[in-house]
Amino acid sequence: MQISIIDYGLSNLASIERATKICARDAQVAVVDNPNDLDSADAIILPGVGAFADAMTNLKTGGFIPKIKTAVADGVPFLGICLGMQLLASESEEGGLHPGLDLIPGKVLRLQPQKKEKVPHVGWNSITWTGTTPLSHQINSGTDFYFVHSYYLAPKNPKLIMAECDFAGGFCAVVQKDNVFGAQFHPEKSSTAGFTFLSNFIAQI
């Protein structure tokens, strides 16, 4: 079994690679910078630290987009993390209006802080499950994960929202559309809870 983590030149790869290796048990974990390597992937992780426009540019010039779409159409479990989740959208308003992968119809919007809240949303915050997803196995509502972002994905179809985080009026923390998953938090930075989440994703293979 092969879990591929896409390297598109922007992300913190060391942490997600290590965390995935710990959770993967028997599966091989590889960071891939060649889109052809996605052909043999049984699961794909799209990590993300950075700005939306740069990320899409890098994915495009790296030749990843057609391979991602093929893999998803073939039913390969696909997890976007943080910026990676936002890239699943149809478009983002970060730094202008930019098109995304359009795997989860919806828009990426800027968080609107309420009262004393500050943006970026940085720190540990709890999620509440609002939908049924295998990613929630052994993770109770109210569990804290580490968030660090200024934008969020708002799916067009609210039924795709699997978990919400109560910040900036509430935003989608976990999204799922068939075999495409997204987490706005960083499971690789969320200690034990994060490991459980990653393990739940890997179990989808």
Next chain:
Amino acid sequence: MLKVRIIPTILLKGAKIVKGKSFNAERTFGTLLPAVKVYNSRQVDELIIVDILATKEKRPPDFESIREASLECFVPLTAGGGIRTMNDVTKMLRAGADKVSLNSICFERQEFISEVANRFGSQCVVASIDVRQQADGRYLCYSHAGRTKTSQEVVNWAQTMEALGSGEILLTSIDLDGTRKGYDLELLKLVTKKVKIPVIISGGAKDYDDFYRAYKAGASGLAAASIYQYTQSTPSEAKKYLAKKGVPVRI
């Protein structure tokens, strides 16, 4: 509810962890990896690792140490010290840091903050601001590990850093650093009143109640080193204390 963050700070001189008073006279406290492992097992919310010699020695930061540390660290890691170019930032993030802390370079080229924020996002950028209180009561900023006094007053500088795209501010009182006399809450309130981005307070943490007072004064993160290195205090106990006082913390 967003939780307040307990953030131990590790200062590096080469491979060794050091801790001094007011940025001077450091003692050695062992090496990096064991410390990271211990903190990681102790419910810390984040870690900050600063290479305090990099700028002075005019060399790039020690990426390899950060890479090794990140392999044992499953909470967010902020790396600082000697980061001066986009290449430094890219290498830091690829080595495993989640955020970069920038100080001296900002006084030479303010635009660097914007460049990093535009490329990697504000959430990656921590503006590290070291201050000393002057005789007339003002707080002035210092660069180069506290060795170079600038003419920048702390509130102006914090607002500049915010406007240029910093995601957070790491605010350190050089005067109180290493003294365990208590955080400078006046300094903290001065800044938190005037910026909207999260402020992590550092320098002088005395005891668990000090963490509580800093939270009430507006701190989003509570950075400390000496309190963990010189006393029996632990991050877990600190959080239990804060939770009992009704502070939102991750338990």
